[in-house]
Amino acid sequence: MRQVGVSTPDQFEAYELELSRRAPVPKTDYPNKAGIEPPGRRPAAEELLLLERLRNGDEAAFTLLVERYHASLIRLAQAHVSDRSVAEEVVQETWMGVLEGLDRFEGRSSLKTWIFRIVTNKAKTRGVRESRHVCFSSTGALDEEAEEPTVDPSRFRTSGHWADYWASYPQPWDEGTPEKIVLTKEGSAYLEQAIQALPSNLRQVLILRDVEGLSSKEVCAMLQLSEANQRVLLHRARSRVRRALEQYLEEGIRPA
Amino acid sequence: MTREDIKTYVLDYLAGRMTCKEFVEIITDYLDGSLSLLNRIRFHLHLGLCLGCRVYLRQMKHTIETLGRLPDEPVPPAVREQLLQRFRTWKNT
Ligand SMILES: [Zn+2]
Numbered sequence: 404m405r406q407v408g409v410s411t412p413d414q415f416e417a418y419e420l421e422l423s424r425r426a427p428v429p430k431t432d433y434p435n436k437a438g439i440e441p442p443g444r445r446p447a448a449e450e451l452l453l454l455e456r457l458r459n460g461d462e463a464a465f466t467l468l469v470e471r472y473h474a475s476l477i478r479l480a481q482a483h484v485s486d487r488s489v490a491e492e493v494v495q496e497t498w499m500g501v502l503e504g505l506d507r508f509e510g511r512s513s514l515k516t517w518i519f520r521i522v523t524n525k526a527k528t529r530g531v532r533e534s535r536h537v538c539f540s541s542t543g544a545l546d547e548e549a550e551e552p553t554v555d556p557s558r559f560r561t562s563g564h565w566a567d568y569w570a571s572y573p574q575p576w577d578e579g580t581p582e583k584i585v586l587t588k589e590g591s592a593y594l595e596q597a598i599q600a601l602p603s604n605l606r607q608v609l610i611l612r613d614v615e616g617l618s619s620k621e622v623c624a625m626l627q628l629s630e631a632n633q634r635v636l637l638h639r640a641r642s643r644v645r646r647a648l649e650q651y652l653e654e655g656i657r658p659a
Numbered sequence: 660m661t662r663e664d665i666k667t668y669v670l671d672y673l674a675g676r677m678t679c680k681e682f683v684e685i686i687t688d689y690l691d692g693s694l695s696l697l698n699r700i701r702f703h704l705h706l707g708l709c710l711g712c713r714v715y716l717r718q719m720k721h722t723i724e725t726l727g728r729l730p731d732e733p734v735p736p737a738v739r740e741q742l743l744q745r746f747r748t749w750k751n752t
Contacts, residue, residue, distance in 0.1 A: 460750035462743060469742050474731030498742055502749040554683045554715075567678035569711035576718055581725040591730050598726075613726035619691060630693070638687035645722040 450514050457505055469498070472515065475615060476522045481599070482606040483526035484533060493529050497522040516621050519611065523625050553642030574653055584648065593658040597647035601640055608633055609640035677705040682712045686719050 456464035476497055480490035500521045508517055560570045577583065584590035598606060598614070611622045623633050650656040675697075682705050688694050689702055706712055 460746075462746060465746045466739065466743065469739055470734055473734045473738070473742075495742075499745065502746065552680070552684070554680070556680075559678075559680050567680040568709070569679050572711035573714045573718060575714050576721055580721045581728055584725050585728045585730055594725060594729055598729075609726070613723050614729055616727060634687050634691055634693065638684070641687060641719060641722055641726075642683075644726065645718055648722055648725065649718070 447513075451510070454505075454508070454510070454514060468501075468514075472518055475610075476518070478595075478598075478614070479519065479522055479607070479610050480526045482603055482610055483523070483530040486533075489529065489533070490526075493526045494522065496525050500525065512621070515615070516617060516625075519615065519617065520625055523607075553639055555646075573649075576648075576652060580648075580652065584651070589658060590651070593651050593656075594644070594648070596658050597644050600647070601643060605636050605640035605643070608636040609644070612637055613641065675701060677701045679705075679709060679712055679715075682706075682709070683715055686716060690719075690723075 453464055453467070457468065473494065476494045477487075477490055480493040480497075481487065484490050484493060497518070501518055504517075504521070508514070512520070558570055558573075559567050584594060598609065601609060607626060608622060608628075611617045611625065612619070617625075619630060619633060622628070623630055626633070628636070647656075682702065685694060685698065685702065689699070694702060706716065
């Protein structure tokens with residue numbers, strides 16, 4: 404468990420390293436009682452076994468796959484096509500694509516990354532057809548809002564030697580904050596809404612990186628983004644979610 | 660001027676002063692390991708001197724951790740059954 408009051412750069416460095424070594428927390432297989440699984444990536448051996456069972460037509464293996472990724476796929480599809488029913492269609496097509504491609508899948512990426520690539524491509528195509536898709540490769544990727552600060556400027560001093568330093572410090576959150584939020588229906592509904600409130604391009608990057616734990620390289624390849632642009636989008640998305648959580652934790656804002 | 664103030668000014672001078680406003684914008688670059696060595700040093704110096712930014716960085720980490728634990732809504736039984744049907748069809752082709 405993290406300690407309260409870590410204060411020296413050295414301690415932060417150590418903590419940083421620990422965080423970067425630890426793969427992001429994966430999603431649960433089945434919603435267990437706590438709704439949480441211990442951190443760590445899925446072992447490759449587990450995935451190979453699952454793949455083999457799928458190819459052999461094992462229904463339990465397929466059900467496991469659906470339980471594991473269906474909700475994630477819906478969430479991701481919705482980042483491309485706003486309409487829930489269209490997103491559901493896209494995910495149906497995705498599962499068909501998965502079945503069609505299963506025999507050709509060579510395991511050069513993880514099964515999860517492969518499935519997410521399929522949904523992304525299908526959702527993109529669908530989004531273009533519905534002409535609401537945000538195309539990253541156009542100049543619109545990092546538009547005028549790129550220069551917008553991610554923290555409300557009024558939180559910083561405006562003059563003197565300490566201009567651009569905090570006017571008043573942010574409030575520390577309890578150590579158990581992440582658990583506290585996701586363990587309640589209200590908290591996870593709030594977080595889900597905060598994600599849905601993000602513009603499409605920020606949402607796509609945030610879901611793939613922070614919710615699903617894909618690497619920066621994988622996400623850049625999937626969305627045809629440069630690493631630098633991807634980081635700008637991710638940072639803006641995270642900053643907005645942080646602000647939303649701050650409103651939840653400190654200002655008593657609740658899900659609509 | 661206290662000893663602490665002098666330390667702050669000297670470090671500011673050596674590192675090229677980083678403001679909180681700059682700090683909060685480069686957190687993702689820092690976490691992704693894409694800061695230049697100089698900026699990494701400036702980041703750490705600022706972090707060591709600024710309680711507000713220590714709190715803010717931890718809030719950002721809490722945010723990321725919370726996102727990684729977002730629970731999924733359960734798959735509706737009808738959807739699962741429908742997909743399973745398709746799997747059976749696929750299996751038999
Ligand atoms: Zn600061």
